[in-house]
Every structure is written in structure tokens, then in C-alpha cells.
Amino acid sequence: MVVSHSRALAEAAVELARGMLPGRELAVGIAAGDVDGGLGTDATAIADAVTAVDGGDGVVVLMDLGSAVLSAETALEFLDDDQRARVVLSPAPLVEGLVGAAVVAASGASRDRVAAEALQGLAPKQAHLAG
Template sequence: MTVGLVIVSHSVRIAEGVVELAAQMAPSITMAAAGGTDDGGIGTSFDKVQAGFAGADSGDGVVVLCDLGSAVLTAETALDFAEAPERIRIADAPIVEGAVAAAVAAESGADLERVLAAAQDQAPAAGASAAAPAASGAAAVLEVELANEHGLHARPAAELVRTASGFDAQVTVNGVDAKSMLRVLALGLDRGTVARFEATGAQATEAIAAIEALAAEGFGE
């Protein structure tokens, strides 16, 4: 089971489009589009959001992304009537970037609080389950000149994040957390740029070896 996502928008097409985009990066994650009013107009629907909560929750919880203020109010109202409100988190995050980052984190096996943190691009809340801090030691380092036509854009960045997240190690690329989709994308690494990967911790060597293999395959492209 994995954490699911619900996308709440005033527009049916926006909600469905965000789900479609996020699914390109994380095809195994259950996502529900709760867009528009009950008759398909512009607005939000309590019933659609409530159905989205039920449809996206496989048992590990749901992270909700909203587009505008009244969408948040609708989601909060639906949360008040949810059967398991403790398994639902409403993210304070941009709907598109947050959904993509959350979906990649969920597909990497992150729990509810870490998926929420990925959407909001922050550390998990105090008390949330998390991997133990990586052991100190010399860093394993890899430098790669990016050959992808569009550099480290969304799809290859998602592959990198999934790969880095699979190891008990702190991994960075050009100084930012390689397990954060939003931070990797913010680097804007184009074709021909040298990406410097560093890893420390119990599985640092394995993490760098996996990234080297991924880079040799064009980061999945």
C-alpha cells in the first residue's frame, strides 16, 4: 500500500490534468481528481472531495492538494466528516508542483507525514517516522555531465529522487537534497551541466553506484 493523493480544483479539467501529469512521474500511486461542482461547473463539491478521500486511501492515508482558498475550505469541511480524519493531510503547497513531489515521494514508499513534507518541500513534522540519521564518514562522490536533451527535467528528476530515496544515506546533487523533487527541479540543470552527487551514511557507496548506473541509462529516458 502507498499514500494516495486527492487533487481539489475549481475546474474539472485542472484536477484531471494535475492527476494526469503526476501519474507520469508516479504511475503506481492512487490519485483522485475532485474538480468542479456536482454538475461540472466551476467551483468545488463536498461530495466529490469526500469520494476522493475514500477512493484514494488504500490504508496508508491521503495527502490533499488544493488550488484556491475555497477549495481548501471544502476539503476542510469534508475532513470534518471523514471516517478516518487521522489519515488525511491537507498540504499547504502549490497544486501542480506539490502534487508531483508528493506522488514521487509516495511511490518511493514514504509514509503520510513524509509525503506531506515532500509536497510542502520541508522536513517531516516532529515525531513523524523517518529513517535514522545517516552515519558520518567520508562522502562518496560522483560527477556526471548531463546528456539528456532537456537536462534533469521532471521525468529524470523523478527517477533520481526515487533512486536516492531507496538508500540509508544523505544524498545531494549540486548541494541540494537529492530526495526532494522540488529542490532538484529548482536547480534547473540543463544538458551539458555537470551534476555533482555526494552521499554520506551507511549506504553512501551503494547510493552513488545506483545513481551512476541510472545516469548511464539516461535517467530513465
């Protein structure tokens, strides 16, 4: 799931991730922008999006900037204990993390495996530029 201050940014990141999965479907929730369509985040919208995409196996949430993290943390308070326990707020980079997470999620990987893959999002770029 993607939490972003910008709906356009979130939709573009999801489109890029889905582009890596030709012919495969993957539920990726988006909670982005404020209620008026401007920039911002909304904890209630985040909680609603988590609920919409949680099929019982859990949800990995990737966020863009600092206050998106705060809004996602607040959103957890709106969920019941069981659902809250299935949510991982990932410190992974939004775009790179989302692409990797989407690929392994589409293969049926567990929530923990998806979260671990998201965390590796910067590794290829770091390795390339370090050399």
C-alpha cells in the same frame, strides 16, 4: 489527492505527475468541479474521493484556491475520527507539490513523508530564480 475548481486542471496536474512515474501505478483521487461539470468544489465529493483512495495509510490532499481549502476542511467533518486523523490538508502548491508527492508516494513513502515532499514543491524554482 487533488481538489480543484476545475476538473480539467486537476486531470492535467495528475497526468503530469503520473508522467514522472513511467511504468508505476499510483492512486490519485480527484474531486474537482461542481456537480454540473462547471467550476467549483463539493465537500461531499471530496470526502468520497478521500474514502476511495485511503488504503489505511492516509491521504495527502492538495488544493488549488481558497474555497477549495474551505471545502476540503468541510469534507473532513464527513469522515469518521479514524479516517480524519489520517488526512493531511497540505498548503503545498498544487502542481509542483503534486509532482514531488507522487514521486515519493510511488516509492512507498509514508503519508508524512509525502506531505513533507509536497511542501518542498516550490524550493527548486525559488532557488533557481533567487540566483
